[in-house]
């Protein structure tokens with residue numbers, strides 16, 4: 083089989099359905115910064131949009147995908163301090179979809195919605211206090227979230243309401259703490275998680291995630307959730323914002339698919355982009371399992387996923403292995419062993435990848451560095467098959483849409 087020809091539309095339905103080449107429509111894009119990973123995303127989005135797939139950029143920390151999404155006539159949602167907010171307890175989309183469904187489909191959607199909010203809250207708490215949420219705390223959160231669902235209209239409850247439930251200590255929450263009628267035991271059980279939640283509403287995170295959602299996620303057009311105001315140095319907020327965006331994005335995509343499965347909406351295909359994945363993974367050791375849970379909840383059919391990172395170091399425990407294929411740009415030799423466990427690498431392929439990661443030379447005439455030698459060069463690997471080496475030539479339109487060096491060129 084002519085592998086090279088078949089993967090010309092890298093993540094398209096063609097590769098998954100027609101050629102039956104990929105086990106999952108998930109791609110892992112790996113490579114040193116500046117070599118063209120995000121530019122490849124631009125290429126894929128444009129191509130897939132042409133095939134009727136809607137690109138969804140879930141979290142753009144550099145604002146580098148905004149021009150693309152605007153050119154595709156999509157929506158740009160801006161989140162950050164003093165900008166838009168995304169209520170992490172908002173399950174409005176899932177609830178609205180669930181209201182149109184019946185039976186198992188409805189139950190699945192509701193269970194997923196609860197699981198997702200729990201995962202997101204757990205991740206936020208873990209980012210903030212840097213220790214894991216305990217089983218007891220998780221049980222407390224589940225009971226409290228269930229109560230919130232009964233008491234509030236979908237999308238209305240915010241973290242402050244959750245804290246109020248814990249403070250009040252109603253029976254269903256009290257029961258899981260085994261405190262019986264003893265107040266001191268109840269307080270002992272819930273105080274740590276309540277304190278962590280309070281810290282969330284107070285700190286930098288609160289501004290963005292503890293208020294009501296300002297702009298709901300709309301999947302009828304391409305979407306870019308822009309987080310550029312968060313700043314590169316704000317590690318915790320950047321990680322939290324990405325996670326929250328992924329959670330809300332997947333919830334909306336799943337709700338949309340559930341409606342299509344029930345024949346209530348036209349089937350739709352989405353291409354979800356998780357760029358700068360490493361920022362979440364590096365923020366805390368607990369994040370790999372949070373991201374895993376998040377992507378596990380995601381329905382596979384009709385959605386393809388691109389995970390972009392510059393290192394496999396933090397991608398432990400199955401996240402990388404879940405990728406149907408890998409596109410590797412230049413990487414330092416320290417990455418090769420980890421990559422080899424996913425796709426297998428020949429000596430030649432190893433040499434190619436390390437060569438592409440060579441630093442650029444200094445161009446005396448221009449008074450600046452030349453382009454990196456590995457820019458635009460990548461190896462497409464599907465499982466243990468030999469890789470397909472490609473040299474990505476950007477068109478003028480693509481260059482204009484995606485130019486992260488623009489800031490420097492003007493000076």
Ligand SMILES: Nc1ncnc2c1ncn2[C@@H]1O[C@H](COP(=O)(O)OP(=O)(O)O)[C@@H](O)[C@H]1O
Pocket residue numbers: 113114115116117118119120121122457458459473474475476481484485486487488
């Ligand atoms: N194939 C390519 N040919 C020429 N320039 C490229 C190519 N890919 C990326 N670039 C340029 O290199 C810079 C970095 O690309 P980017 O996609 O942001 O890299 P990464 O996401 O890997 O950090 C951008 O200015 C982009 O326009």
Ligand SMILES: [Mg+2]
Pocket residue numbers: 119120121357
């Ligand atoms: Mg990038």
